[in-house]
Amino acid sequence: MVASRSPAAGGHPLAGRVALVTGAGAGLGRAHARELARLGAAVVAEDLDGAAAAAVAAEITEAGGRAIGFAGDAADWATARSMVEAAIETFGGLHVLVNNAGISRPAMSFSMTEEAWDSVLRTHLTGTFAPSRFAAAYWRAEAKAGRPGQAAVVNTSSGNGLDGGDPGHVNYSVAKTGINTMTTAMAKELAPYGVRVNAIAPLAYTAMTAPLWGTELLPAERRAELEPESVAAVVGWLAAPASAPMTGRILAVTGSRVVLWRGWAPDTVVTTDGAWTHEKMAAAAAALGTAAQQRPLG
Numbered sequence: 035m036v037a038s039r040s041p042a043a044g045g046h047p048l049a050g051r052v053a054l055v056t057g058a059g060a061g062l063g064r065a066h067a068r069e070l071a072r073l074g075a076a077v078v079a080e081d082l083d084g085a086a087a088a089a090v091a092a093e094i095t096e097a098g099g100r101a102i103g104f105a106g107d108a109a110d111w112a113t114a115r116s117m118v119e120a121a122i123e124t125f126g127g128l129h130v131l132v133n134n135a136g137i138s139r140p141a142m143s144f145s146m147t148e149e150a151w152d153s154v155l156r157t158h159l160t161g162t163f164a165p166s167r168f169a170a171a172y173w174r175a176e177a178k179a180g181r182p183g184q185a186a187v188v189n190t191s192s193g194n195g196l197d198g199g200d201p202g203h204v205n206y207s208v209a210k211t212g213i214n215t216m217t218t219a220m221a222k223e224l225a226p227y228g229v230r231v232n233a234i235a236p237l238a239y240t241a242m243t244a245p246l247w248g249t250e251l252l253p254a255e256r257r258a259e260l261e262p263e264s265v266a267a268v269v270g271w272l273a274a275p276a277s278a279p280m281t282g283r284i285l286a287v288t289g290s291r292v293v294l295w296r297g298w299a300p301d302t303v304v305t306t307d308g309a310w311t312h313e314k315m316a317a318a319a320a321a322l323g324t325a326a327q328q329r330p331l332g
């Protein structure tokens with residue numbers, strides 16, 4: 035059962051709300067779609083794999099919820115526009131957007147193919163931005179028409195996008211770091227229209243992490259807390275009014291821990307009189323080098 039169970043916190047905090055989840059056919063996206071439905075939202079379950087999206091929508095409706103499947107590429111602008119329109123036309127509005135669709139094409143920089151670079155950046159960056167762009171246009175129009183939506187976007191970052199990136203994942207790390215900045219920049223842009231934009235950096239047992247199952251990162255004995263449903267609970271909370279006014283934040287969800295991350299911050303400062311010269315920089319740089327050597331990169 036999905037939608038018929040009452041959330042422990044009481045009531046259905048997303049009753050009357052409409053949610054769009056990209057990459058909802060499997061893994062984390064499937065869990066997000068089911069959790070948002072359980073919290074009362076009508077759900078558009080979108081995925082490149084249309085059959086998988088339809089199956090998740092069927093699971094939700096069979097459990098008493100409301101959902102449709104939507105097949106398509108979240109990084110295609112026309113598709114992104116269509117999926118936002120489908121939510122509005124089918125369920126009468128849009129209040130929650132979970133940008134979850136993602137792929138991984140691990141490679142060291144010196145072995146990276148053009149396809150691995152382009153597909154990862156496109157799927158994550160454009161696949162997060164394009165649905166957000168069309169949802170944002172709708173929410174702005176609604177606000178200007180006197181109907182501010184109290185809407186919420188939840189983007190999907192990664193530990194690789196927070197810790198300075200890992201060897202073999204430069205494309206993925208760059209894409210996720212871009213999603214961090216998209217989250218903070220769009221949080222500022224959309225605040226005037228009542229839209230909150232946050233992100234999660236999940237860790238879970240899914241097809242994407244299958245090579246890591248049972249390793250130190252995803253220990254078998256902690257599997258219960260590392261299932262997608264645990265991460266989905268945090269997404270459901272970020273989507274619900276209860277998490278207001280939180281916006282522009284990135285929460286890493288690793289099993290039973292949720293960590294609020296901060297972005298780049300000034301570290302060591304060196305100054306000179308007037309403009310820099312090569313010689314002045316060489317003299318001052320010792321302070322930068324010493325500081326940098328005291329801590330690992332990233």
Ligand SMILES: NC(=O)c1ccc[n+]([C@@H]2O[C@H](COP(=O)([O-])OP(=O)(O)OC[C@H]3O[C@@H](n4cnc5c(N)ncnc54)[C@H](O)[C@@H]3O)[C@@H](O)[C@H]2O)c1
Nearest residue numbers: 057060061062082107108135136192236237238240241242
């Ligand atoms: N699983 C983890 O531990 C973990 C860790 C960090 C970040 N993430 C991120 O979480 C998100 C979900 O990952 P997952 O582990 O559930 O992966 P997954 O491979 O199990 O599922 C991803 C889903 O996204 C769909 N998809 C891929 N490209 C798409 C596109 N262009 N348009 C629409 N759908 C598309 C796939 O068909 C699939 O159903 C991704 O953004 C991933 O980078 C996952």
